[in-house]
Amino acid sequence: MIPAAPLPLQPEPLPAAATASPASAPRWQRLWRDAVRDPRELLGLLGLDAAAAGISDAAAAGFPLRVPRGFVARMRPGDLADPLLRQVLPVDLEERIVPGFSLDAVGDGAARKAEGVIQKYRGRALLVATGSCAVHCRYCFRRHFPYAEETAARDGWAAAVAAIAEDPSIDEVILSGGDPLSLATPKLAELTARLAAIPHLRRLRIHSRLPVVLPERVDAELLHWLSALPWPVAFVIHANHANEFDASVDAALAALRGAGVQLLNQAVLLRGVNDHVDALADLSQRCFAAGVLPYYLHQLDRVQGVAHFEVPDEQARALHAALAARLSGYLVPKLVREIPGDTGKRPL
Numbered sequence: 484m485i486p487a488a489p490l491p492l493q494p495e496p497l498p499a500a501a502t503a504s505p506a507s508a509p510r511w512q513r514l515w516r517d518a519v520r521d522p523r524e525l526l527g528l529l530g531l532d533a534a535a536a537g538i539s540d541a542a543a544a545g546f547p548l549r550v551p552r553g554f555v556a557r558m559r560p561g562d563l564a565d566p567l568l569r570q571v572l573p574v575d576l577e578e579r580i581v582p583g584f585s586l587d588a589v590g591d592g593a594a595r596k597a598e599g600v601i602q603k604y605r606g607r608a609l610l611v612a613t614g615s616c617a618v619h620c621r622y623c624f625r626r627h628f629p630y631a632e633e634t635a636a637r638d639g640w641a642a643a644v645a646a647i648a649e650d651p652s653i654d655e656v657i658l659s660g661g662d663p664l665s666l667a668t669p670k671l672a673e674l675t676a677r678l679a680a681i682p683h684l685r686r687l688r689i690h691s692r693l694p695v696v697l698p699e700r701v702d703a704e705l706l707h708w709l710s711a712l713p714w715p716v717a718f719v720i721h722a723n724h725a726n727e728f729d730a731s732v733d734a735a736l737a738a739l740r741g742a743g744v745q746l747l748n749q750a751v752l753l754r755g756v757n758d759h760v761d762a763l764a765d766l767s768q769r770c771f772a773a774g775v776l777p778y779y780l781h782q783l784d785r786v787q788g789v790a791h792f793e794v795p796d797e798q799a800r801a802l803h804a805a806l807a808a809r810l811s812g813y814l815v816p817k818l819v820r821e822i823p824g825d826t827g828k829r830p831l
């Protein structure tokens with residue numbers, strides 16, 4: 484078991500140059516810093532009464548609220564049940580201790596291959612590029628993982644790159660985190676320049692929620708980096724509800740496609756967010772309209788503090804069957820759960 488970090492997923496310190504003269508920092512870094520971090524401010528922006536919202540200062544102390552203002556703008560004012568708000572608001576239900584919900588539910592602690600490198604499945608090495616995220620999702624299993632101290636970037640990527648170079652069975656590197664795109668683009672370019680020297684790599688994958696929660700991250704510098712990569716790139720975004728998309732997200736996704744990446748979406752099945760066949764169908768259709776194919780619908784990882792989001796397996800299977808009965812096959816994501824020790828995500 485991995486001890487809980489006091490403050491996981493903290494924002495990456497900005498480069499000295501950026502802090503010294505904010506005007507010269509990329510625009511996305513300024514928007515990142517300007518995120519809403521106070522639950523009462525968030526509720527105020529939505530015209531909601533903080534006293535009635537069940538917000539928890541204890542939950543927010545363990546895993547702080549963080550949400551970019553552009554994402555807040557997509558929430559429905561005056562609606563405490565808004566599916567986007569529910570994903571980010573720290574509430575007292577998180578403090579319940581529920582049997583079966585642990586601190587390292589997905590076995591990442593046991594699958595560590597080198598500093599910041601996790602390998603659970605054949606051929607694919609997951610690289611924890613950073614512990615930071617632009618948004619803090621309450622249901623996230625990473626809320627308990629001390630990724631802030633355990634990233635591949637710490638020693639200029641040397642140990643992580645060496646571990647991948649030594650193992651010719653690895654043909655795909657997955658940049659993950661936290662959110663790998665929370666790193667400045669030159670830092671990412673430094674990593675991929677090192678990886679490019681490894682002959683057995685054939686694909687690069689990026690797991691990022693940033694095109695959805697902070698689409699401004701998809702700027703000219705990022706697109707230039709992506710288009711110049713020497714491998715085919717799978718770019719897996721993360722959206723749980725159709726309302727997470729707007730014109731700015733569409734534009735970011737179109738630009739990513741223009742840079743030649745294959746776009747996929749992974750979602751988490753969440754009670755009170757998307758546990759209805761209409762919501763899931765809308766999500767798939769909205770993804771496709773934005774050029775994104777549904778990939779996975781994850782059953783929740785059973786970590787402490789997230790039990791109130793759980794959808795029972797039986798209901799999950801029924802929802803998935805109803806979705807398959809309604810949509811084109813390519814719009815139906817695979818319903819999976821992660822079981823420690825398995826050779827891949829397990830279909831339900």
Ligand SMILES: *Cc1c(COP(=O)(O)O)cnc(C)c1O
Binds near residue numbers: 601603604607609657
């Ligand atoms: C989910 C995951 C992957 C990717 O699995 P795919 O089924 O290929 O999407 C790779 N490594 C780790 C550690 C994972 O958790």
Ligand code: SF4
Binds near residue numbers: 624692
């Ligand atoms: S779900 Fe993704 S974006 Fe959200 S907190 Fe977890 S790692 Fe970060």
